Amino acid sequence: MAESLGSNEVTFRLSRCRQSVPRSRAALHAVLGGWGVDQDVLESAELMLSELVTNALRVRVPNDRQVGVRIARLLEDGLLRLEVSDAGSGRPEVRAPGDDETGGRGLLLVEALAHRWGVEKRAGGIGKTVWAELKAPDIVAEPVGREVAAVMVRPGQQVRAWGKWRAVRTVRTESYAAGGLAIVLGLGEGPALRVHAAEPLTVRDDSVPSARERGEGTPG
Incomplete structure (x- = not known):
């Protein structure tokens, strides 16, 4: 499922099905475990990625359009970056749902956990990419042997x-x-x-x- 692009980033695609959310978390856990990320950062990243993937799966596009995920470490800045891309139009916005609403809190959670986040046009294709960054000072470069x-x-x-x-x-x-x-x-x-x-x-x-x-x- 995952494609490594060097030691500092991993990308993979997800089918538009319910199982893709836990699959994305499992992939993230495996990647961050290899990067030596602190447990608190790992837990926050799992929550954020789950919300971003869930939102992308809800976008109204043909079922054959997959969701793209990119996990990257920005060593110079001490940041972990998560990107989730979909083929849908529009721009997601943070909502303030009422107490009786069961959904709509995904981006609210991302905004609370992220160091910064945003939305940009999908590179090389239709749709958009929602990205979020977490401070992760314990991320280290691959040791030189x-x-x-x-x-x-x-x-x-x-x-x-x-x-x-x-x-x-x-x-x-x-x-x-x-x-x-x-x-x-x-x-x-x-x-x-x-x-x-x-x-x-x-x-x-x-x-x-x-x-x-x-x-x-x-x-x-």
Whole structure:
């Protein structure tokens, strides 16, 4: 469903059906989990995306017109940006529904949670894009690693294994039955990694902690 456009944004399309709202939340959760976003930001983003997708699904357009979603991190500004595009005309506005009304509060919630939000013409097509940004100071850039032979890896470094950076806790050597040296890395999570001593691995010297790990943004 999702299409990655580099490490800083993901786009995907949703069918015009009720299941698309929980699917959008699941995709968002997976993306933000990989970006190290704080739990409070994650929860606000899920609420905002749910409302934006719900509004887009209510637009009166042919059923074959899909809803587009873009999730991006703006590293320099410390912002998370959500975009939801539909093929409908018009411009959504914040309403103030009465106490007896059950709907109409979606954009009111977005306005309350977002750092800023807006509507613009859909790029390269008919319709519009509703976007919202959240302050997310714990968003970090993808760490830069370097490639070394497995025999050069040391405890305290981070190694790229199974699609994630993992802390190296222990390093030991073993001999293969057929001859040659194996390196066994004990990792902070997941099984140990056993590779040939000469196999190249991507490592970095330290981790980039999230705001929660740094002890920031936590109520006293």
